[in-house]
Amino acid sequence: MIWLTWRQFRTQILVVAGVLAALAVVLIVTGPHLVSLSDAYLKSCHTDRDCGSTTNPVMGTDGKLESGLSDVLLIVPALIGIFWGAPLIARELETGTYRLGWTQSITRRRWLAVKLGVVGLASVVVAGLMSLMLTWWASPIDTANANRFGVAVFSLRDITPLGYAAFAFALGVTAGVLVRRTLPAMAGTLVVFVAARVAEATWVRPHLMSPVRATFPITTGNGIGFSLTPDGLQVMTNPPNIPNAWAITSEVVNNAGQSPTAAFMKSACPSLANGAQAGPAGGGVRHVRVPGNGPGPQAFQDCVTKVAAKYHEVVTYQPARRFWAFQGIETAIFVVLALLLAGFCFWWVRHRLS
Amino acid sequence: MSAVIDAKGLGKRYGRKWALTDCTLEIPSGHVVGLVGPNGAGKSTLLNLAVGLLVPTTGTIEVLGDRPAGSPEELGRVGFVAQDTPTYSGLSVADHLQLGAHLNPTWDRAMAESRIDQLGLDPHQKAGKLSGGQRAQLALTLAIAKRPELLILDEPVASLDPLARREFLQILMETVADQGVSVVLSSHLVADLERVCDYLVVLVGSHVQIAGPVDELLAEHHRLIGQRRDPATLPSNQEVIESSQTERQSTILIRTTAPILDPAWTVEEVGLEDLVLAYMGQAASAARRARPTLGLHK
Numbered sequence: 001m002i003w004l005t006w007r008q009f010r011t012q013i014l015v016v017a018g019v020l021a022a023l024a025v026v027l028i029v030t031g032p033h034l035v036s037l038s039d040a041y042l043k044s045c046h047t048d049r050d051c052g053s054t055t056n057p058v059m060g061t062d063g064k065l066e067s068g069l070s071d072v073l074l075i076v077p078a079l080i081g082i083f084w085g086a087p088l089i090a091r092e093l094e095t096g097t098y099r100l101g102w103t104q105s106i107t108r109r110r111w112l113a114v115k116l117g118v119v120g121l122a123s124v125v126v127a128g129l130m131s132l133m134l135t136w137w138a139s140p141i142d143t144a145n146a147n148r149f150g151v152a153v154f155s156l157r158d159i160t161p162l163g164y165a166a167f168a169f170a171l172g173v174t175a176g177v178l179v180r181r182t183l184p185a186m187a188g189t190l191v192v193f194v195a196a197r198v199a200e201a202t203w204v205r206p207h208l209m210s211p212v213r214a215t216f217p218i219t220t221g222n223g224i225g226f227s228l229t230p231d232g233l234q235v236m237t238n239p240p241n242i243p244n245a246w247a248i249t250s251e252v253v254n255n256a257g258q259s260p261t262a263a264f265m266k267s268a269c270p271s272l273a274n275g276a277q278a279g280p281a282g283g284g285v286r287h288v289r290v291p292g293n294g295p296g297p298q299a300f301q302d303c304v305t306k307v308a309a310k311y312h313e314v315v316t317y318q319p320a321r322r323f324w325a326f327q328g329i330e331t332a333i334f335v336v337l338a339l340l341l342a343g344f345c346f347w348w349v350r351h352r353l354s
Numbered sequence: 355m356s357a358v359i360d361a362k363g364l365g366k367r368y369g370r371k372w373a374l375t376d377c378t379l380e381i382p383s384g385h386v387v388g389l390v391g392p393n394g395a396g397k398s399t400l401l402n403l404a405v406g407l408l409v410p411t412t413g414t415i416e417v418l419g420d421r422p423a424g425s426p427e428e429l430g431r432v433g434f435v436a437q438d439t440p441t442y443s444g445l446s447v448a449d450h451l452q453l454g455a456h457l458n459p460t461w462d463r464a465m466a467e468s469r470i471d472q473l474g475l476d477p478h479q480k481a482g483k484l485s486g487g488q489r490a491q492l493a494l495t496l497a498i499a500k501r502p503e504l505l506i507l508d509e510p511v512a513s514l515d516p517l518a519r520r521e522f523l524q525i526l527m528e529t530v531a532d533q534g535v536s537v538v539l540s541s542h543l544v545a546d547l548e549r550v551c552d553y554l555v556v557l558v559g560s561h562v563q564i565a566g567p568v569d570e571l572l573a574e575h576h577r578l579i580g581q582r583r584d585p586a587t588l589p590s591n592q593e594v595i596e597s598s599q600t601e602r603q604s605t606i607l608i609r610t611t612a613p614i615l616d617p618a619w620t621v622e623e624v625g626l627e628d629l630v631l632a633y634m635g636q637a638a639s640a641a642r643r644a645r646p647t648l649g650l651h652k
Contacts, residue, residue: 003452
């Protein structure tokens with residue numbers, strides 16, 4: 001059965017192996033250059049004590065290649081589900097060849113186990129190799145960015161792509177045995193896979209571990225700003241720059257946990273708040289972030305000082321040290337989903353396709 | 355003589371639709387059995403149940419004394435050529451033989467290769483490029499080379515042209531003679547079966563209308579032609595299968611093991627095709643009588 005699975009799958013796996021090899025060549029050629037560029041920059045900027053990520057030259061040089069490769073790795077699991085998972089059983093059901101396979105001297109369970117095992121393993125290996133290459137190659141960029149939890153980084157580095165690939169593959173197979181036709185199964189796989197990934201990233205991943213709380217004073221330096229709304233002047237915060245951490249929420253509160261009221265803001269920052277009346281008709285929102293934009297830098301500074309006397313910024317975030325825990329949990333979620341789907345396929349093929 | 359297929363009260367339902375209901379039949383070993391019946395009689399469902407592709411909704415079926423497809427050994431004892439003879443269109447003829455060798459411990463490589471050779475098939479040809487007849491031969495080779503005790507063929511020649519059909523059946527017969535394998539073969543064309551079968555099962559609406567060795571069936575059935583006469587007045591040992599009347603003449607198909615003594619009749623032999631059609635017609639008219647009439651229920 002391994003022979004048959006390999007024979008049916010041979011062409012595709014060889015093509016993919018070729019693509020991976022070509023990719024490896026590109027990355028091996030460009031990778032060391034990236035490392036030396038970054039090292040040279042870091043050496044010089046440490047002596048100058050000015051290491052801003054935006055001025056790191058690796059960002060400009062290979063940003064395009066990096067985002068291109070990331071896009072490829074983003075869609076690889078979906079492609080695996082669509083082109084390897086969905087047709088795996090659906091094509092046999094569609095063309096009737098399952099009747100040939102299931103009447104040889106081999107049980108249906110074994111037939112399915114070998115198919116799922118061989119092609120599923122290939123799926124995970126392909127995603128793993130791509131992730132390994134990209135993680136290695138992009139490490140100078142990722143170091144400079146210091147945003148390992150970022151959506152375009154977390155799910156495209158290290159082990160998470162393996163989980164996605166396993167899940168997408170099992171999802172494709174399941175869609176195939178359920179609808180029994182290749183094309184609808186492929187379409188269904190894409191829709192469900194994208195929905196599952198988005199839903200997980202939006203609603204599940206932020207809550208995998210309860211976030212850490214940290215308090216920061218309000219200063220002009222950490223991205224404070226004000227915005228004029230119909231309800232009065234409001235404080236706007238930027239999540240503070242904690243390297244490689246994932247900020248979940250940030251808000252401005254006093255010791256009792258209350259947000260600044262409109263009345264307080266009006267009394268603390270009269271010149272900024274009055275700008276509300278001077279603002280566009282209809283009460284549109286106007287941002288006063290940069291001193292000098294609107295009522296003068298001094299007024300802005302005064303306002304920040306007064307607000308900072310009573311209020312502080314509370315940030316909840318996932319610290320950088322949890323990166324591997326999150327990678328592990330995220331991967332485990334998708335691997336478990338894949339195993340559940342595979343189990344369902346066995347049950348369905350055994351009991352419902354007969 | 356043991357049964358190769360033994361079905362009791364067998365039924366198969368798809369959703370709400372029954373494809374086979376309460377089918378009881380026993381097919382003895384050592385024969386080439388023709389399973390014949392109109393479309394929708396449940397032939398294909400029955401054979402798919404016999405090879406374990408389907409599991410019964412009701413009743414039981416045993417093949418060679420075991421549950422179909424219950425184990426790799428049981429699967430190895432039954433060769434199957436499915437309807438439309440599916441093959442992997444992307445794989446070559448040689449690949450299919452490899453497939454058979456890898457998936458069947460009892461595979462007879464020499465026999466498979468010599469068959470392909472005799473058929474004049476190019477081993478490197480993709481199965482998708484074969485003609486219907488060649489594809490059927492390839493599927494038959496796969497089923498035979500695993501050296502089964504029972505070979506089941508589901509409408510193997512339905513989609514073939516007359517020449518390919520004759521050739522396929524001829525090769526099938528040669529193989530059967532060589533290997534002494536029991537065969538069950540379904541078709542809705544009696545002419546195909548007449549050439550190869552020595553045992554016949556007529557299946558109409560899930561039920562066996564008649565089953566038996568072909569020569570016995572032919573010996574027991576006669577066509578009586580004579581002056582118009584009510585079929586009910588025939589002797590009780592003459593079972594009326596079909597009768598037709600003109601103004602002056604009666605033609606009656608009867609089944610009897612006793613000699614026909616009445617000199618008023620001209621007795622004719624019955625061909626297999628007429629015999630099968632008579633039984634199908636009998637079942638159809640019985641079904642018409644049994645069909646409930648439309649009425650208002652209070």
